[in-house]
Amino acid sequence: MIRSLLLTFILIGSVVSAQAQCAQTLRLAQSIYEQGRLQDIPPLLLPCLVGDQLSHDGKVAAYKLLTLTYLYLEEPAKADEMMLLLLRTETEFKENEVVDPAEFIALLRTFRREPVFRLGLKTSAVATERSVVSADYIDDGTNRGSHGFGFVAGLSGEIPFTGKLDAFTLNPEFMLQIVAFNGQNEYDQSAERGDTARVTPATERQVWVSLPVSLQYNLYSGQITHYYASLGLSADYLMSSRMTLSSTREGSSGIEEGTRSLTHMRNRFNSGALASAGVKRKIGKGLLIAEVRFKMGLFPVSSRAHTYADPALVFDYKYVEGINRINSLMFSVGYVINRYNPKKLASR
């Protein structure tokens, strides 16, 4: 145990000692660069780039110095190599147009510096409401629907396009959606004879796995803030659907609250059209996203065969709805991290 502790201390001590030594070497190399003795820099600095002998910022400075050195030594292949190492070390390296030499800036711009994709998490509050394709009535009362609230969470990816399409970003996602919506049947046979109305409220909760893919268009880009709008499609699979309902009638015994599984009475596969607008703000190495999205269900969640398929809904609760699509309005926040893969561009 004591031996292990001693070894650890010795190791840490040697790393700290090496970093201090290489930091001094870096300062010496910068001095030599300013003196114009460019040939002396690579043999001096390259050994310090092996392992962790320099801090992150030290490595960035060393690679930049080596890139400049090779540029002025007219060794472009080595300059490219050092620039690539620089960009891999600091994926978000930005040139300083005021102080950086024009040759360095020009070389830098021959490399792909944009993220190749972004990956992160997104969560949404969702309001869902049915759109009635065709109605079925089990009595002569009125059916009303209202929105319910749910929750969506999942992985969000972004693939920014480059070149002439750099205003566009492909936005695939993998989401778990828990949505809810409400309905109510109210039947009043003859109020003038003193009848009381039978009221049957119902709430259906559905769990979907969704694969939405949107194409974002960048409406406006500031320094750190971007506004976008997007259109897309989603492929959805219904995991479960349950309806909780009760039936009450003043002066009569009602039907107590019960929950029915309707999964077998729902179309498991569906698709939606998506329209979104949002804002992205650069925070750290990623983007904070706030988005509002409207999803219109393209296909009914039930079919004619399902309307009267559940005996308890029909004969006990006397509740049927007809054929519906479901639409959702989502308010999302998320955070996606830039993932880079710098490389020399073939032509610029």
Next chain:
Amino acid sequence: MLRSRVIVAILCAGLMASCTTFEDAPPTNRVSFVHFYSSSIPFVGRTAEVDTDGGFILSGEIRHSNGSTDALIIKTDARGRKEWERIIPGGVIKDIKATESHYIVTGDSIALNPESSQVHELVNSYARLMILDKKGTITASRITKKLVQQVESGNSAWVNVDYYGDAVTFDNNGNILMLGSYRVPGENMRAYLAVFDPSDITDSLEHISYTQLDHDYVNCNSIHVTPSSKAVWASRIYSANQNLSRQYTLFPFVPLHGPTPPLSFDAAPSFGGNDNRSHAVQDIQRSPLGFAAIGTYAETNGQNANIYFIRLDAGYTVIPGSVRYIDGQQLLLNNRLLANETKTSSDSQDEGLALAATDDGYVLAGSITSTPMIGNGGKDILLIKLDPFGNLIWKKILGGSGDEVVSSIKETSDKGLLIFGTNTINGLSSMMLIKTDALGNLDK
């Protein structure tokens, strides 16, 4: 920023605008439906007819807590949605026939006399025949009533004869033919036929009372006229034997417009008279091959009940070997009807309630009381399709955890089935109209 806000506002408006409400949505294009008619007081379904406009005309009872009943007539569209309703206080409607311009309705008018000192006068019933126009307005009405003088405890008193309107149809001359029954206090229930001119029902063209009957006769709510102008129907005969009241089935078959009509049913075929169990007939319908009837086969206390079905030929003779006995559980689990030697075997309590004759056979509507093996709870509707020779084609069970009981079944113009009855759950009953496809399904 302003642009973003506009987009958000458009999206929110889009959610609202893109959602079609129930009121704005067109009805689903389908051939089947279930529709309920209810109130905070019990509704009981009695009979339903297919109307000439493709809709339906329904009759039921509103049962008040004081024991009185009102008759309820509901006209619906082809999807069962109510177009109008008419309540006729104090009575029941048992049969309706729809014509192009009118509805012919028969039933009972019931008067409660709680102050009467005579037991048989506490409730008086009068046979009712009405003609309603297509808006439900009563254009003609006739009440059949009669007083007879009886001697009670040495005193002479006038007492009401109870009359009942059981079924109605048209004879071969287009006149209204009404089947009824009546009971003089202290005597048996008897049957009568009355013929009316549709343009004037204030008095009957003919009235035949079958006075020479020695049992209680309770008629089914259907009557038919043969091409040879004979009226046919079915009755339950109550036969007392060693303090047990047993029912068997009689198929009265009487000539209309004859010079001296017989006043008894001596020539009428009967069924079940020699069995020690009851054969209680509920419905008889005309078929392409003759007639068919359905009822309940049970012990005299009503237990171990099965459905029975029997066919008659066009000459109104019971076809030998045509009777079928059906136990609901054995049918649903084993897909078989009972053999004659096992007809008393009963795993579930079943009732044969109504019958529809179709081009390709018969659809029997009954009820099955749920068992641990089968059923959705309470009484469920049991539909059984038989071919013209009584062989099983398919069967279906419909219902929830309450009681669903059929009172009539009809074939619709699209070869579907119109099933009408009562749904009772937690003590409150509703009238229930079910339209299925030709196979008894609700999925199309």
